[in-house]
Amino acid sequence: xxxxxxxxxxxxxxxxxxxxxxxxxxxxxxxxxxxxxxxxxxxxxxxxxxxxxxxxxxxxxxxxxxxxxxxxxxxxxxxxxxxxxxxxxxxxxxxxxxxxxxxxxxxxxxxxxxxxxxxxxxxxxxxxxxxxxxxxxxxxxxxxxxxxxxxxxxxxxxxxxxxxxxxxxxxxxxxxxxxxxxxxxxxxxxxxxxxxxxxxxxxxxxxxxxxxxxxxxxxxx
DNA sequence: ATTTGATCATAA
DNA sequence: TTATGATCAAAT
Numbered sequence: 001x002x003x004x005x006x007x008x009x010x011x012x013x014x015x016x017x018x019x020x021x022x023x024x025x026x027x028x029x030x031x032x033x034x035x036x037x038x039x040x041x042x043x044x045x046x047x048x049x050x051x052x053x054x055x056x057x058x059x060x061x062x063x064x065x066x067x068x069x070x071x072x073x074x075x076x077x078x079x080x081x082x083x084x085x086x087x088x089x090x091x092x093x094x095x096x097x098x099x100x101x102x103x104x105x106x107x108x109x110x111x112x113x114x115x116x117x118x119x120x121x122x123x124x125x126x127x128x129x130x131x132x133x134x135x136x137x138x139x140x141x142x143x144x145x146x147x148x149x150x151x152x153x154x155x156x157x158x159x160x161x162x163x164x165x166x167x168x169x170x171x172x173x174x175x176x177x178x179x180x181x182x183x184x185x186x187x188x189x190x191x192x193x194x195x196x197x198x199x200x201x202x203x204x205x206x207x208x209x210x211x212x213x214x215x216x217x218x219x220x221x
Numbered sequence: 222a223t224t225t226g227a228t229c230a231t232a233a
Numbered sequence: 234t235t236a237t238g239a240t241c242a243a244a245t
Contacts, residue, residue, distance in 0.1 A: 225243080226244105227241090229239080230240090233234100
């Protein structure tokens with residue numbers, strides 16, 4: 001089921017382009033929910049299943065043997081992202097010696113298969129179309145920007161400045177809550193170096209950054 | 222509680 | 234109108 005090579009994965013992904021969610025879901029015998037309110041991960045899971053990703057919630061890349069992460073990204077009629085993109089949870093403790101090179105962010109974004117999907121809410125979920133896939137690796141410039149933001153944001157975390165963190169920090173990467181709700185907790189470090197219960201945070205890519213990825217693909221062709 | 226998959230919905 | 238902060242579901 002799982003593709004053996006990058007070429008095979010890409011070929012499969014290309015073959016899905018143009019299908020609607022209901023067409024693909026029918027092939028896979030998966031029911032289509034009315035909307036995404038209570039099924040926010042449905043589109044991502046649908047594409048994972050279709051492409052043979054090792055489903056489940058393991059902390060690894062979707063196609064570990066290929067070193068590729070799969071991301072669906074909702075876009076509007078002009079192909080621009082409608083949402084930010086979750087990358088990974090931010091480690092709030094045990095960060096001594098963690099560098100950009102060894103970070104989860106860098107490793108997650110080494111190679112990403114982006115699949116744009118129609119995301120405008122006026123289109124019924126079942127009728128939304130799957131777009132043409134883009135296999136992306138960060139350019140030197142893109143990685144530099146990511147690294148700069150990551151280092152700035154990690155400084156807030158390691159220095160115990162969690163209360164000063166908000167989504168406005170970071171040019172292309174931001175930190176935002178990532179949990180079941182605002183009462184979710186995880187362990188963090190306060191300004192005195194003490195372990196505290198705090199809101200789990202995740203790294204997200206700003207829309208401008210992912211728009212660039214999708215847009216640059218246009219010029220490569 | 223934490224990881225995966227993300228989008229929702231209200232404040233600004 | 235849009236970005237920030239909040240939230241939803243499944244698997245582990």
